[in-house]
Amino acid sequence: MTEAMDAAPACRIECGSRASRLAGALVLLFLMAGASMPFWAEPASLRALAEFFYVLALAQMWNLLAGYGGMVSIGQQAFVGLGGYTLVVLGLHAGVNPFLAVPAGGIVAGLLALPAGCVLFRLRGAYFAIGTWVMAEVFRQVIANITAVGGGSGLSVTRAVATIPTWWRQSLTFWCALLLGGGATFLVYALLRSRYGLALTAVRDSEPASASLGVSVRKVKWFVYVISAVGCGMTGALIFITKLRISPDAAFSPDWSALMFFVVVIGGIGTIEGPIVGALLYFALREMLGGFGTWYLIALGILTVAVMLWAPKGIWGSLVSRYDLRLFPVQRRLRPVDDERDATPPAVITAAPCAGTLKA
Amino acid sequence: MEDWFNTLSQGLLLGGMYALFATGLSLSFGIMRLINVAHGDLIVLAAFAAIALVEPLAIGPIAALPIVMLLMAGFGYLLQRLFLNRTLGDDPLRPLLVTFGFSIIIQNVLLEVFSADMRGLDAGTIETASLPLGGDVAVGVYPLLVAATAVSVIGALQWLFYRTALGRTFRATSDDHRTAQLMGIDNRRVYALAMALASAVVAIAGVYLAIRTSVGPSDGPQRLLCAFEAVAIGGLGSLWGTLSGGMILGVAQAVGLKLDPGWGAVSGHLAFLLVVVLRPNGLFPKTRDR
Numbered sequence: 001m002t003e004a005m006d007a008a009p010a011c012r013i014e015c016g017s018r019a020s021r022l023a024g025a026l027v028l029l030f031l032m033a034g035a036s037m038p039f040w041a042e043p044a045s046l047r048a049l050a051e052f053f054y055v056l057a058l059a060q061m062w063n064l065l066a067g068y069g070g071m072v073s074i075g076q077q078a079f080v081g082l083g084g085y086t087l088v089v090l091g092l093h094a095g096v097n098p099f100l101a102v103p104a105g106g107i108v109a110g111l112l113a114l115p116a117g118c119v120l121f122r123l124r125g126a127y128f129a130i131g132t133w134v135m136a137e138v139f140r141q142v143i144a145n146i147t148a149v150g151g152g153s154g155l156s157v158t159r160a161v162a163t164i165p166t167w168w169r170q171s172l173t174f175w176c177a178l179l180l181g182g183g184a185t186f187l188v189y190a191l192l193r194s195r196y197g198l199a200l201t202a203v204r205d206s207e208p209a210s211a212s213l214g215v216s217v218r219k220v221k222w223f224v225y226v227i228s229a230v231g232c233g234m235t236g237a238l239i240f241i242t243k244l245r246i247s248p249d250a251a252f253s254p255d256w257s258a259l260m261f262f263v264v265v266i267g268g269i270g271t272i273e274g275p276i277v278g279a280l281l282y283f284a285l286r287e288m289l290g291g292f293g294t295w296y297l298i299a300l301g302i303l304t305v306a307v308m309l310w311a312p313k314g315i316w317g318s319l320v321s322r323y324d325l326r327l328f329p330v331q332r333r334l335r336p337v338d339d340e341r342d343a344t345p346p347a348v349i350t351a352a353p354c355a356g357t358l359k360a
Numbered sequence: 361m362e363d364w365f366n367t368l369s370q371g372l373l374l375g376g377m378y379a380l381f382a383t384g385l386s387l388s389f390g391i392m393r394l395i396n397v398a399h400g401d402l403i404v405l406a407a408f409a410a411i412a413l414v415e416p417l418a419i420g421p422i423a424a425l426p427i428v429m430l431l432m433a434g435f436g437y438l439l440q441r442l443f444l445n446r447t448l449g450d451d452p453l454r455p456l457l458v459t460f461g462f463s464i465i466i467q468n469v470l471l472e473v474f475s476a477d478m479r480g481l482d483a484g485t486i487e488t489a490s491l492p493l494g495g496d497v498a499v500g501v502y503p504l505l506v507a508a509t510a511v512s513v514i515g516a517l518q519w520l521f522y523r524t525a526l527g528r529t530f531r532a533t534s535d536d537h538r539t540a541q542l543m544g545i546d547n548r549r550v551y552a553l554a555m556a557l558a559s560a561v562v563a564i565a566g567v568y569l570a571i572r573t574s575v576g577p578s579d580g581p582q583r584l585l586c587a588f589e590a591v592a593i594g595g596l597g598s599l600w601g602t603l604s605g606g607m608i609l610g611v612a613q614a615v616g617l618k619l620d621p622g623w624g625a626v627s628g629h630l631a632f633l634l635v636v637v638l639r640p641n642g643l644f645p646k647t648r649d650r
Contacts, residue, residue, distance in 0.1 A: 072453050074397070074460070119633050122640045125452040126395035130588045131636065137585060138629045145622040254581060258464060265457055294468040301464035308458045309446050 023327035031182050038171035046174045050242065052283055053181030054235050055263060059275035060184035061231035062260035067270035068192065069224040070204030072125075074257045075132025078116070078139045079109040079229045081251035083236025088149050088246060091160030098160045099172050101237040102180075109233020112139075113226050121221065133254065140252035154247025161241055176238050184231055189272050189328050191227075200224060262300050266307050268314030272328040277316045362496045367618045368611060369499050375590075375610025376507025377572065379603040380565040381583055382590035383513060384558040390597040390646075391534045391554040394444060394455050398463040400584030402559060405466055406432050406566025407575045411479050421481040421571055429563040436559025441552040448551070463580060470577035478574035487571065506568050510606070513561060514599045521599075530554060534597060589632040595642030604643065608635070 037046060058080070066072045083105030091098040116135050123131045144152040161169065191197050202210035203220050211217050240246045259282075267278025282300075289296035311318050385399045396402075406428055413424045439462070447454040489501040521527035532540040533550050541547055569575060569583070590609050594601030609628050616627025635643065 066453065072456055074456075119637055122637055124640075126389075126393075126456060127592060127636070127640075129452070129456055130395065130585070130592075131633075134585060134589065134629050134632060138626060138633070141623075141626040141629075145620075145626075258460070261457055261460060269453070294472045297468045298465055298472070301461045301468065305443065305458050305461035305465070308454050308461065309443060312454060 050177035053177035056181035059263040073132040075136040077256035078136035079232035080236035083233035084240035105237030106230040106234035110230040113229035144248040268316030274316040371611030371614030373503035375607030379606030382587040384562040386602040387558040397459040401466040401580030407570035432563035437556040440555035480574035481570040595645030597646035601644035
């Protein structure tokens with residue numbers, strides 16, 4: 001071992017590759033082109049793309065929590081719903097611009113994640129998963145009992161949203177969705193390339209081992225949990241700007257969790273590209289099978305079961321393990337400085353994210 | 361005073377129903393550490409199986425019960441053997457997501473076959489009969505029957521666990537599946553048998569539920585939450601704990617409902633959260649989470 005170190009003393013830790021730099025540039029270009037879309041695209045395609053981006057934002061937030069943080073939640077709809085009801089309070093009752101509810105929804109969700117986390121972090125594994133669901137139910141039923149926000153039957157937020165001219169409403173919705181979807185992806189990417197990313201994946205793979213290496217397990221978990229809540233809260237507010245009607249059953253529906261599972265699991269959990277692939281596939285399937293109603297949901301259920309049983313890394317994860325393809329590389333590799341074209345593949349020094357070793 | 365006694369007895373009897381929901385989950389969680397997210401949907405599936413059988417066979421719900429139990433046991437065995445056994449391991453994500461997928465599948469297949477209508481089973485006059493206990497206090501005969509069934513089912517399972525060879529195998533696998541395997545136990549077969557047993561109990565819960573109230577295809581998740589809360593309050597691996605968990609949940613809901621009609625279900629959830637904050641392992645744990 002020492003001999004090898006002496007023989008090749010000049011090594012550097014590398015986090016990117018040519019493919020990844022190219023992909024990064026392409027994504028930036030794509031996003032900039034996308035931002036100009038409201039000036040030339042059809043409203044229908046704007047709406048469809050906005051939906052794609054907010055689904056991507058939710059998926060990245062769940063992926064960060066479960067795929068990287070190892071905290072499997074079935075209760076992120078709690079924060080989607082809180083974001084939606086922030087829109088009701090700000091837009092309808094306070095009469096401010098409904099788009100201000102997007103950041104405000106994030107703040108409200110983040111603040112309420114603190115007491116929720118205090119309770120939930122006493123639970124582990126499957127207990128944590130169902131506990132998050134119970135928490136979402138508590139929020140749903142409490143809101144259903146408040147008549148000022150429409151009670152159990154909900155209300156329409158059209159009055160708040162209609163104050164904004166149509167073009168601006170469509171464009172702002174699209175830009176917010178683009179920012180949330182692109183921002184969530186970039187945030188997870190930047191976070192994982194930072195030293196917190198190392199701590200995060202270490203905690204996921206083994207809590208005792210990372211604690212023994214000086215990682216503050218509690219701090220890391222809190223950090224991820226609150227970020228995920230803020231992201232879901234902001235997205236929730238935006239979703240109900242587009243839906244125009246809100247009710248506790250729709251806002252706090254476990255269907256939001258189901259959506260996040262489908263997209264992340266089928267695309268590839270614990271990868272940044274996975275949710276993008278999953279969201280594309282989700283919308284393609286919906287285009288093709290959406291007319292068949294329940295059969296379409298049955299197909300999604302079967303697909304989730306099949307992927308989890310026979311390809312637990314999902315589509316992107318399976319591609320990565322076959323072709324070593326990474327567009328958003330987050331793992332560090334040790335490379336000798338002199339010989340770039342070394343015949344032996346570079347050693348990966350942090351375990352590549354994979355679904356096989358999750359622990360909550 | 362009599363008012364409160366009525367609330368308490370209603371809560372305890374409702375708890376019997378919850379315990380019946382929870383016993384199957386307690387078995388699968390206790391033995392395999394498998395949180396079956398589709399548990400509630402299996403209860404609803406059993407209810408619909410009974411509803412589908414009663415009319416063409418022209419039998420009562422109680423006569424249909426053994427058939428539904430057999431059907432569900434077979435379904436549970438195959439579910440575990442073919443799918444869920446593949447998800448076992450150190451990663452809690454896979455069983456959760458696979459059973460979540462099954463939950464979506466079962467809900468939507470039921471919706472496709474039976475439509476979204478609420479349906480129930482008719483067991484005759486027993487549903488409305490009540491037993492006066494003097495003064496203004498009375499208890500329903502049917503809730504009493506449900507609670508008695510829950511107690512006898514748990515008693516029978518307790519006997520199976522502590523007095524038979526199969527029960528010993530279950531307990532050994534639950535405590536340490538690796539050592540059990542070294543002793544020549546085929547884990548996959550034990551798990552499939554445990555799931556068959558759990559599903560038979562799920563069948564009882566489903567039929568009793570359909571007699572008590574009407575059920576719809578999307579009712580599963582609410583049943584799952586009740587069942588899970590009862591298991592978590594009672595503690596892992598303890599069936600009597602699950603019964604007491606169900607009772608605590610039932611009483612909390614009845615008391616909440618009495619204080620304000622809108623807060624019944626919430627007070628059940630709050631009771632659960634309170635217990636797990638104070639005692640994360642539940643009140644009477646028999647074994648530990650791995």
